[in-house]
Amino acid sequence: GAGVSQSPSNKVTEKGKDVELRCDPISGHTALYWYRQSLGQGLEFLIYFQGNSAPDKSGLPSDRFSAERTGGSVSTLTIQRTQQEDSAVYLCASSLDPGHYGNTIYFGEGSWLTVV
Amino acid sequence: QKEVEQNSGPLSVPEGAIASLNCTYSDRGSQSFFWYRQYSGKSPELIMFIYSNGDKEDGRFTAQLNKASQYVSLLIRDSQPSDSATYLCAVKGAQKLVFGQGTRLTINP
Numbered sequence: 001g002a003g004v005s006q007s008p009s010n011k012v013t014e015k016g017k018d019v020e021l022r023c024d025p026i027s028g029h030t031a032l033y034w035y036r037q038s039l040g041q042g043l044e045f046l047i048y049f050q051g052n053s054a055p056d057k058s059g060l061p062s063d064r065f066s067a068e069r070t071g072g073s074v075s076t077l078t079i080q081r082t083q084q085e086d087s088a089v090y091l092c093a094s095s096l097d098p099g100h101y102g103n104t105i106y107f108g109e110g111s112w113l114t115v116v
Numbered sequence: 117q118k119e120v121e122q123n124s125g126p127l128s129v130p131e132g133a134i135a136s137l138n139c140t141y142s143d144r145g146s147q148s149f150f151w152y153r154q155y156s157g158k159s160p161e162l163i164m165f166i167y168s169n170g171d172k173e174d175g176r177f178t179a180q181l182n183k184a185s186q187y188v189s190l191l192i193r194d195s196q197p198s199d200s201a202t203y204l205c206a207v208k209g210a211q212k213l214v215f216g217q218g219t220r221l222t223i224n225p
Contacts, residue, residue, distance in 0.1 A: 018152055019211045033212070033213065035215070041217065042204065042215050042216060042217035042218050043160070043204065043215040045212060045213075045214060045215070048211060050211065056212055057212060090161055091160075093213075104150055104162050104165055105163070107159040107160050107161070108159060108161050109158075110159050
């Protein structure tokens with residue numbers, strides 16, 4: 001597709017359940033980012049993938065959160081045993097080689113997660 | 117100290133005036149700097165980026181970068197009600213892009 005595609009767009013889940021969020025980056029983009037944005041807050045960095053390098057997981061808030069990127073393309077963010085504080089919009093973004101100054105990142109429309 | 121800091125606002129500017137948004141960052145090794153606009157309920161969209169000291173102009177928008185003082189700003193000339201949104205400053209070092217909390221801007225007709 002032309003843009004970053006995320007699914008589901010909305011997810012309501014019960015506390016304690018696991019959820020998976022999917023991101024399909026722009027074709028040819030080697031870098032992929034996950035951010036979280038709680039209501040009225042800024043973007044919180046979660047994890048970053050670049051090519052075949054080890055991902056930067058420094059932003060993952062707990063071991064309930066994990067992410068993988070298969071084949072250098074599609075990525076899945078998994079949240080285990082969801083808690084109410086996990087409710088937020090999860091934004092995926094991708095870019096060409098981030099080593100070049102002008103290669104900016106483009107965002108998907110986000111996955112809105114509500115934990116009840 | 118946060119890596120990227122912005123005044124959360126709200127910043128209120130009359131229509132037609134200049135809106136000035138500021139951002140400071142802590143990592144002196146930061147290489148490139150971005151301004152994103154985010155409308156309520158929408159994902160961020162890029163306005164412009166800058167990586168050299170000085171000014172960069174694009175239409176009604178001007179980004180200003182001062183690496184010695186570690187700040188970057190965005191000026192919006194001839195502000196329009198459609199410019200009302202949250203403006204996010206983002207700073208990139210070697211790899212990841214770190215965002216500030218955003219400044220909420222309201223343009224009053």
